Amino acid sequence: MEINPIFKIFESFPRQGPGDDEHTEKAFSIIAEPPEGGGEILDVGCGKGVQTMALARLCPSCRILATDIHQPFLDAVDEKIAAGGFSGRIKTVCASMDDLPFGEESFDIIWAEGCSFIMGFENAVRYWKKFLKPGGYMMISDLFWFTESPSAEAREFFAEIDPTIMIEEKGLEIIRNAGLEPVGSFRLPSRVWEESYYGIVKGKFGDLMEEFQDNEAALMIIEGLKKQIEIFDKYSDEFGYTYNVMRKPL
Ligand SMILES: C[S@@+](CC[C@H](N)C(=O)[O-])C[C@H]1O[C@@H](n2cnc3c(N)ncnc32)[C@H](O)[C@@H]1O
Numbered sequence: 001m002e003i004n005p006i007f008k009i010f011e012s013f014p015r016q017g018p019g020d021d022e023h024t025e026k027a028f029s030i031i032a033e034p035p036e037g038g039g040e041i042l043d044v045g046c047g048k049g050v051q052t053m054a055l056a057r058l059c060p061s062c063r064i065l066a067t068d069i070h071q072p073f074l075d076a077v078d079e080k081i082a083a084g085g086f087s088g089r090i091k092t093v094c095a096s097m098d099d100l101p102f103g104e105e106s107f108d109i110i111w112a113e114g115c116s117f118i119m120g121f122e123n124a125v126r127y128w129k130k131f132l133k134p135g136g137y138m139m140i141s142d143l144f145w146f147t148e149s150p151s152a153e154a155r156e157f158f159a160e161i162d163p164t165i166m167i168e169e170k171g172l173e174i175i176r177n178a179g180l181e182p183v184g185s186f187r188l189p190s191r192v193w194e195e196s197y198y199g200i201v202k203g204k205f206g207d208l209m210e211e212f213q214d215n216e217a218a219l220m221i222i223e224g225l226k227k228q229i230e231i232f233d234k235y236s237d238e239f240g241y242t243y244n245v246m247r248k249p250l
Contacts, residue, residue, distance in 0.1 A: 005218035007070045009225075012204055016047035016073070017114030018197040018241055019141065023188055024054040024113070030184035030245040031109065031137045034059050039108035042131060043067065044097050045115025049077030055111060056086050062109075064090045067100070097124070104130045110138040114241065117142050120164040122174045125246075129178055135250040138180070141188065141243040144168045154235040157227065168242050180246040188241035190232075198229050 010016045028034070038061045043052045046066040055064055066077050074092040081090045095101055097112075098119045110132055116124035121142055132138055143158075145167045158165045168185070175182045205222065212218035 005212065005215055006221050007072070009208060009212070009218060009221055010047070011072055011076075012208065013197070013200055014048065015050050015196055015200075018188060018193040019051065019113050020192050020196045021050075021054045023141075023186075023192065023243065024051045025058060026186065027139050027141070027243045027245055028055065028058045031139075032183075035062060035108040037061060038063060040106060041065070041109045041111060042100075042102070042107045044100075044110065044112040044128065045069075045118065046077060046092075047073050047115075049073070049080050049092075051111065051113045052077055052090060053080055053084060053086075056084070056090055062089065065093055065102075065107075066090060067093045067095045067097070069094065069096050098127060100128075100131060102131055105133045105136075107131050108133055108136045110136070112138075112140045112142075114141055116140045117162050117164060121166065121171060122164075122178075125174055125178045125180065129180055129248055132248045134248055136248050137183070137245060138248070139243060139245045141241050143239060144171055144242040145239050146187070147238050150238045151235055154231055154238055157231045158239070161224065161228070165239065171242065171244060175244065175246045180248055183245045183247050185242055185244045188243065190236040190240060193232060193236070193240070198232065201225055202229065 041055055041062050041064045043055065043064055043066040046052050046068050049066055052064060052066045068074055071094050074094055077092050081087055110128050124140065128138060143162060143165050145165060148167055172182050208222050
């Protein structure tokens with residue numbers, strides 16, 4: 001089976017989306033009572049596992065299941081696990097985020113950086129919450145509008161690439177309607193997009209164009225990334241990543 005070129009392109013980046021350890025830590029610190037004596041964390045859509053390793057350092061007693069649909073990303077996580085000496089408490093599982101092979105109420109914390117858009121924020125909140133233990137926490141960071149009236153060009157762009165993007169208040173409403181309690185949220189500063197992600201992506205465009213010169217689908221994805229960066233540079237005050245921490249009642 002031919003692999004979607006989007007995965008091959010994203011394999012060349014250290015992270016597969018914007019974010020950094022500082023903001024993983026900030027979101028983790030919102031969790032009032034990280035599980036003592038060993039808790040279970042599920043890291044959904046973990047990519048190459050940058051936030052997985054940050055979580056392992058933030059909660060030295062936790063066990064982590066890192067999941068993604070693309071095995072080569074998980075192979076990269078496995079290498080980090082071995083290099084960091086985390087083999088006893090981090091495992092990788094290749095699974096689709098909308099069909100997770102875990103029992104209900106298995107996890108103290110569910111973590112999802114920059115991936116809920118794949119199934120839609122609302123579907124993700126509603127589906128993943130059943131895997132949380134009562135009293136457990138879920139953290140989802142993803143794209144939200146910061147304004148009720150975004151510019152036409154930004155709206156048109158997202159209508160094509162992520163039609164589920166919504167205003168932050170709507171996200172909070174979805175959390176409450178799913179029976180979860182919003183505990184805290186914050187926005188990822190736009191400088192982190194540049195430092196952790198777009199700056200690196202820009203530096204790879206030349207090599208990627210050469211590597212995929214005969215692959216029309218890949219070239220379209222690369223053009224899409226260029227457009228994404230252009231839109232972000234123009235309208236980063238209108239949209240961005242919001243980290244939402246929520247809790248399942250006891
Ligand atoms: C934007 S990246 C975010 C990765 C990582 N959390 C980060 O912040 O660097 C989205 C991730 O979701 C994964 N993914 C895509 N479709 C998926 C699916 N159906 N189930 C699980 N993971 C999926 C991709 O392979 C990718 O690693």
